[in-house]
């Protein structure tokens with residue numbers, strides 16, 4: 001039986017959702033006009049006043065906001081509430097330049113945690129569950145967001161944070177944890193380690209996993225489900241819009257429901273900024289309808305994905321986003337060809353490898369070099385050079401047929417590629433461009 005955390009709104013009619021969005025958007029635009037001078041200037045530059053926004057149908061008139069605006073206004077320039085009303089910041093894991101800092105009032109935290117509670121409930125969570133949270137805690141939103149959601153559902157919450165893998169496994173087994181929350185790459189690593197320790201899927205008490213914060217393929221989902229003996233649910237979010245729980249998967253596992261009472265999604269062509277219809281891939285854009293401290297409107301996420309309003313078998317009515325295919329900024333252009341790490345991962349997993357790989361791109365004599373280092377699984381490990389060459393050729397052919405590009409494939413021994421406890425680092429781009 002499907003469970004809901006806030007059934008009335010999660011299963012509301014389209015008319016009800018639209019009415020909520022209309023009312024909240026009008027209020028939100030008034031809020032940013034009054035309280036965020038930067039927004040007022042942006043609206044004025046387009047000749048707009050709040051009177052031009054009468055319903056969600058007018059959303060397209062409003063200016064976009066991008067990561068560059070956030071950097072430009074760092075740290076306090078986009079704040080929608082006085083500091084005395086703000087209770088928390090969170091920040092992205094960005095490695096270059098200034099980080100993005102997002103602010104929350106207590107109301108903002110409540111609605112964010114509600115979104116996470118919806119996700120945990122959709123994965124079957126109740127107050128009978130023991131929910132282990134192995135996302136990082138601290139500035140990263142993964143740990144704090146799911147921690148709050150788990151409390152709201154009433155699960156016994158185990159805030160292990162990420163890292164110290166053997167201790168994670170000890171708690172899963174000793175406390176009989178039933179739900180695991182972490183990045184998919186860390187879930188795969190925990191599975192690998194548990195297998196080595198002799199635990200099979202039937203020995204592991206977990207029944208569900210809530211995995212997100214990075215792109216992962218269907219093949220990786222099946223691998224994790226098999227190793228841990230669980231159902232694995234996807235969860236999506238980003239710091240700027242709140243954190244995990246902006247969208248989450250239900251029992252149908254056919255895309256993630258976006259919490260439309262709080263966020264309006266749009267898909268745009270990243271070059272022309274034109275709004276695209278359902279089914280067409282493009283850049284995902286979000287408008288926060290009721291956030292107070294960091295009220296972003298038409299925020300360009302750089303994530304590439306597709307929306308669908310098709311009816312879902314779980315009973316929820318909120319629009320679904322397909323798994324993001326990648327980000328406009330992690331798409332590699334190699335010898336002129338667009339390459340997403342997720343495409344490479346699909347080829348590897350289809351050929352029996354685990355998702356332990358690294359893509360190394362360089363430029364030598366003005367030509368891009370493209371190497372994929374892939375770990376052999378312990379079962380396929382061999383020092384027979386002929387066999388290794390045959391296996392490499394299968395992958396080179398597989399990559400060529402999906403990308404139209406010749407890669408150098410190097411098979412390496414099990415456990416030579418560093419494991420990640422958070423978001424995996426898949427690409428090393430040495431080109432100075």
Ligand code: DLL
Nearest residue numbers: 092142212213214215235236237238239243244324
């Ligand atoms: O990763 C929030 C989060 C925490 C989501 C835990 C899910 C679970 P950031 O660090 O700001 O926030 O990174 C946001 O991560 O724009 C996407 O590119 C990527 N991302 C997040 N979830 C998914 C997902 C958190 N399920 C950026 N699939 C986003 C693919 C994802 N990519």
